Amino acid sequence: MSRRRSGIDVSEHPEPRKRLDLEPDTVERDLIKLVLTVVELLRQLMERQALRRVDEGDLSEEQEERIGLTLMLLDDRMTELRDRYGLRPEDLNLDLGPLGPLLPRE
DSSP: OEEEETTEEEESSOOOOOOOOOOTTTHHHHHHHHHHHHHHHHHHHHHHHHHHHHHHTOSOHHHHHHHHHHHHHHHHHHHHHHHHTTOOGGGGOOBOGGGOBSSOOO
Protein backbone atom coordinates (compact mmCIF):
# COMPACT_ATOMS: atom_id res chain seq x y z
CA MET A 1 0.00 0.00 0.00
CA SER A 2 1.27 3.46 -0.75
CA ARG A 3 0.26 7.01 0.04
CA ARG A 4 0.54 10.07 -2.09
CA ARG A 5 2.02 13.20 -0.58
CA SER A 6 2.48 16.30 -2.75
CA GLY A 7 2.22 14.21 -5.89
CA ILE A 8 4.98 11.84 -4.76
CA ASP A 9 4.28 8.19 -4.08
CA VAL A 10 5.47 7.34 -0.55
CA SER A 11 5.44 3.63 0.22
CA GLU A 12 4.65 2.24 3.65
CA HIS A 13 8.16 0.84 3.95
CA PRO A 14 10.56 3.58 2.89
CA GLU A 15 14.23 2.80 2.59
CA PRO A 16 15.88 2.67 6.00
CA ARG A 17 17.62 5.86 6.98
CA LYS A 18 21.29 5.76 7.78
CA ARG A 19 21.80 6.38 11.46
CA LEU A 20 24.79 7.37 13.46
CA ASP A 21 25.87 4.58 15.73
CA LEU A 22 26.69 6.53 18.87
CA GLU A 23 28.19 4.76 21.83
CA PRO A 24 27.70 6.64 25.11
CA ASP A 25 31.23 5.77 26.18
CA THR A 26 32.85 7.31 23.11
CA VAL A 27 30.67 10.36 22.41
CA GLU A 28 32.80 12.70 24.53
CA ARG A 29 36.06 11.43 23.00
CA ASP A 30 34.66 11.69 19.47
CA LEU A 31 33.44 15.23 20.10
CA ILE A 32 36.84 16.21 21.51
CA LYS A 33 38.49 14.61 18.48
CA LEU A 34 36.35 16.71 16.12
CA VAL A 35 36.97 19.94 18.05
CA LEU A 36 40.72 19.30 18.24
CA THR A 37 40.77 18.55 14.50
CA VAL A 38 39.25 21.96 13.75
CA VAL A 39 41.63 23.68 16.20
CA GLU A 40 44.62 21.88 14.66
CA LEU A 41 43.56 22.94 11.17
CA LEU A 42 43.30 26.56 12.32
CA ARG A 43 46.63 26.33 14.17
CA GLN A 44 48.38 25.10 11.03
CA LEU A 45 46.79 27.84 8.91
CA MET A 46 47.84 30.51 11.44
CA GLU A 47 51.37 29.09 11.50
CA ARG A 48 51.64 29.22 7.70
CA GLN A 49 50.28 32.76 7.63
CA ALA A 50 52.76 33.84 10.32
CA LEU A 51 55.68 32.27 8.44
CA ARG A 52 54.61 34.01 5.23
CA ARG A 53 54.44 37.37 7.04
CA VAL A 54 57.86 36.79 8.64
CA ASP A 55 59.35 35.92 5.23
CA GLU A 56 57.85 39.08 3.73
CA GLY A 57 59.16 41.22 6.60
CA ASP A 58 55.68 42.44 7.60
CA LEU A 59 56.23 41.93 11.34
CA SER A 60 58.36 43.64 13.94
CA GLU A 61 60.66 41.51 16.09
CA GLU A 62 58.24 41.91 19.00
CA GLN A 63 55.33 40.68 16.87
CA GLU A 64 57.39 37.73 15.65
CA GLU A 65 58.23 36.80 19.25
CA ARG A 66 54.61 37.10 20.37
CA ILE A 67 53.29 35.01 17.48
CA GLY A 68 56.00 32.39 17.99
CA LEU A 69 55.24 32.12 21.69
CA THR A 70 51.50 31.93 21.07
CA LEU A 71 51.90 29.15 18.50
CA MET A 72 54.22 27.20 20.82
CA LEU A 73 51.76 27.50 23.72
CA LEU A 74 48.88 26.39 21.50
CA ASP A 75 50.91 23.41 20.30
CA ASP A 76 51.70 22.45 23.92
CA ARG A 77 48.04 22.73 24.92
CA MET A 78 46.99 20.62 21.94
CA THR A 79 49.49 17.95 23.00
CA GLU A 80 48.10 17.98 26.55
CA LEU A 81 44.52 17.60 25.31
CA ARG A 82 45.43 14.82 22.87
CA ASP A 83 47.21 12.97 25.67
CA ARG A 84 44.27 13.42 28.05
CA TYR A 85 41.90 11.78 25.55
CA GLY A 86 44.33 9.19 24.23
CA LEU A 87 44.61 10.71 20.78
CA ARG A 88 47.61 10.76 18.49
CA PRO A 89 48.29 13.62 16.06
CA GLU A 90 47.33 11.37 13.13
CA ASP A 91 43.94 10.66 14.78
CA LEU A 92 43.00 14.28 14.07
CA ASN A 93 43.56 13.97 10.33
CA LEU A 94 40.19 13.25 8.71
CA ASP A 95 40.15 11.24 5.50
CA LEU A 96 38.22 13.23 2.89
CA GLY A 97 38.08 10.35 0.42
CA PRO A 98 39.15 11.37 -3.08
CA LEU A 99 40.28 14.77 -1.76
CA GLY A 100 42.84 13.13 0.51
CA PRO A 101 43.55 13.96 4.16
CA LEU A 102 42.26 17.17 5.75
CA LEU A 103 45.60 18.07 7.32
CA PRO A 104 48.89 17.92 5.45
CA ARG A 105 51.14 15.13 6.58
CA GLU A 106 54.18 16.60 8.28
